[in-house]
Each structure stands twice: as C-alpha cells, then as structure tokens.
Amino acid sequence: MRVLAALVSGILFGAGLAVSQMTNPAKVQAFLDVAGAWDPSLALVMGAALGVSSIAVAIARQRPQSLLGEPLQIPPPAALDLRLIAGAALFGVGWGLGGFCPGPALAGLATGVPEVRVFTASMFAGVLSYRWVLRAVPIRGLRE
Amino acid sequence: MTEFTPVSATVGGFTIGLAAGLLLLLLGRIAGISGILGRALAQPLGEGGWRLAFLVGLPIGAAAVSLVAGGLVVEVAASNPVLVAAGLLVGVGTQLGSGCTSGHGVCGIARGSKRSLAATLVFMGSGAIAVFVVRHVLGAGP
Numbered sequence: 001m002r003v004l005a006a007l008v009s010g011i012l013f014g015a016g017l018a019v020s021q022m023t024n025p026a027k028v029q030a031f032l033d034v035a036g037a038w039d040p041s042l043a044l045v046m047g048a049a050l051g052v053s054s055i056a057v058a059i060a061r062q063r064p065q066s067l068l069g070e071p072l073q074i075p076p077p078a079a080l081d082l083r084l085i086a087g088a089a090l091f092g093v094g095w096g097l098g099g100f101c102p103g104p105a106l107a108g109l110a111t112g113v114p115e116v117r118v119f120t121a122s123m124f125a126g127v128l129s130y131r132w133v134l135r136a137v138p139i140r141g142l143r144e
Numbered sequence: 145m146t147e148f149t150p151v152s153a154t155v156g157g158f159t160i161g162l163a164a165g166l167l168l169l170l171l172g173r174i175a176g177i178s179g180i181l182g183r184a185l186a187q188p189l190g191e192g193g194w195r196l197a198f199l200v201g202l203p204i205g206a207a208a209v210s211l212v213a214g215g216l217v218v219e220v221a222a223s224n225p226v227l228v229a230a231g232l233l234v235g236v237g238t239q240l241g242s243g244c245t246s247g248h249g250v251c252g253i254a255r256g257s258k259r260s261l262a263a264t265l266v267f268m269g270s271g272a273i274a275v276f277v278v279r280h281v282l283g284a285g286p
Contacts, residue, residue: 005170006194010201011208012163013175013246018209018216020156021149026219030146032268032275037145044150045157046249052161053175053254056168066172073172074255084263087241088248092267094233096274098222101245102238103177103202105231108218110203110210115220115227122228126235127182134236142240 001068014107020045023108025099032096083142164251167198176247177202178238221284241267 021027022045030039060072095101100108100119108116164175171194184195210216222230238244241263243252248267252260278284 002171002192002194003197006167006198007201007204009163009167009170009175010198011205012159012166012201013177013198014202014205014207015209016156016159016161016163016205017202018156018206018213019159020153021146021217022156023206024146024217024219026217026221027146029221029275032271033279034272035276035280039146039148041146041149041153044153045160046245048154048157049161049164049250050157050254052158053164053168053250056161056165057255060168060172063169066168066170068170068172070170070172072168073174074168075174075257077257078259080259080262084241084259085266087237087239088243088263088266089237089241089270090233091237091241091244092270092272093274094230094235094237095245095267096271097233097278098227098230099220100230101177101234102181103244103246105234106177106181106199107202107206108216110207111216111218113218113220115222115224116218118224119227119231119234122231123235124185124231126232126237127178127185127239128235129232130236130239131182131186134240 002070005068013103014110016049017104017107018110022104023111025104027099028101028104029096029099086142160246160250164246164254168251174247174251176243176251178244179242179247182239237267 017023031042066072098119105120167173167175180195180198184199188196248260248263
C-alpha cells in the first residue's frame with residue numbers, strides 16, 4: 001500500500017513537471033535569465049504547487065498520523081547553517097548551467113533525449129560521491 | 145527563448161502540489177526529490193522500497209503526458225562536458241544543502257521553514273548568476 005501510494009505520488013509529480021514544461025531546460029534557464037528574455041512560468045509553477053501543498057501541510061498538522069497510519073515526518077524548525085547555504089549555492093550553479101534539477105531530470109528520462117541521461121548519470125555520481133566520500137571531509141561548519 | 149505559459153504552469157504546479165500533498169498525507173513524508181534520491185541510491189529497497197517506487201513514477205508520469213501531448217520539448221543548450229559538471233554540482237549541492245527545488249522550494253516553504261526559504265533564495269540567485277555569466281558574459285546560448 002505504501003509502495004503503491006508512493007508510485008501514484010511519483011507519477012502525479014512527474015506528470016506535473018511535464019505539463020508545466022519544467023522538463024525542458026530552456027524553460028528553466030529562461031526563468032533564471034532575468035537580464036534576458038525572462039519567462040516567469042516557473043514562478044507560477046512553484047506558486048501553484050506551494051498553494052496546494054500548504055493546504056496538505058495544514059491538514060497533516062491536525063492529524064496524529066498519516067492516512068496509512070505512518071508517522072508524519074515534518075521536520076521541526078532549525079537554524080540556518082553554512083552547509084545549507086553552500087549546498088544551495090552549488091546546486092543553483094549546476095541548475096543554471098544545465099537547466100535541470102533532480103525531479104525534471106528523472107522525469108525527463110522518459111523522453112529518451114541523450115543529454116538528459118548524461119546529466120542524470122553525473123547527478124547520481126555527485127549524490128553518491130557526497131554520501132560516500134565528501135560527507136566525511138572534516139571542513140569546519142560543513143560537517144553534519 | 146521560451147514563451148510565458150501561465151495556464152500549463154499553473155495546472156502543472158497544481159499537480160505537483162497535489163503529488164507532494166498526497167505523499168505527506170498518505171505516507172507522512174516530504175516530497176523532496178533529492179532527499180528521496182540520496183537515500184534510494186544508498187539503499188534502494190530501504191523502508192519497503194517506497195522511495196524507489198516514487199522515483200520510478202516520475203518518468204512514468206512524464207511519459208503519460210508525452211503520450212497525450214504528442215511528445216515533450218527538451219531543448220538543451222549546454223554541451224556534454226557542461227552537463228557533466230552541472231550534474232555533479234546538482235548532486236553534491238543538493239545533498240550538502242539537504243534539498244532542491246521540490247524539498248526546499250515547494251515542501252519546505254509550504255511548512256513555513258525559514259531554512260528552506262533561505263535555500264530557495266540562494267539557489268535561485270546562484271542559478272541566475274550562472275545563466276547570466278553563460279549567456280551575457282560568455283555570450284553562449286540563446
């Protein structure tokens with residue numbers, strides 16, 4: 001049941017990314033190109049998604065557990081730190097350079113476009129190199 | 145250059161919000177793609193494999209839309225070496241910063257997290273700088 005619910009959520013998520021054209025890197029880069037021919041579509045995508053998910057969060061907070069009886073894992077508020085800011089900055093540079101973030105890259109695998117596979121394979125390598133190697137590098141302020 | 149598409153952007157965003165809401169209300173989990181991806185790559189069948197199921201759903205949903213719409217447009221301006229560098233930055237950055245556009249930008253802000261709001265402003269800022277440098281300083285792309 002959990003697997004089915006997760007699959008349905010993933011399918012909906014992927015469909016939403018495709019409908020909103022976030023699977024097209026040119027669309028994402030046009031949103032980030034504030035000094036060029038700016039395309040504000042991505043702001044509407046985020047706004048609409050935020051509106052709906054805020055309602056879901058409000059409903060979830062009223063409940064003792066999820067509808068399938070799972071614990072509601074809403075992270076508690078935490079302070080800003082260097083890890084968050086450095087990670088977000090690096091992520092943004094990669095996002096701007098390629099026009100892909102993780103969701104659209106995975107959804108875009110459906111198109112069979114070879115560049116999507118190149119980006120996604122490299123992203124997997126980045127994720128694993130962080131989890132296996134970089135996480136253990138003792139840089140002050142960046143340790144978990 | 146792309147056109148402003150308010151209707152498809154709103155409908156698509158609504159669907160993404162619905163998907164994130166469903167995952168939260170049914171499984172009690174936050175739909176942050178990079179967090180789900182990181183844990184799924186480390187342990188694909190952990191916790192009953194729900195993460196793998198969610199991730200597999202992403203291309204299925206996109207394929208369904210592609211089928212109805214008669215294909216999806218994917219215009220890639222970056223060369224393969226740039227895509228490799230971009231992929232590494234996205235992979236490392238999302239793990240270090242504990243989230244991406246979905247986890248921070250949608251789910252994090254939806255629950256009122258100041259961390260997520262800050263992260264979203266930072267990655268949008270650094271993304272805009274990267275695009276500015278590529279397009280207007282180096283003169284590449286459209």
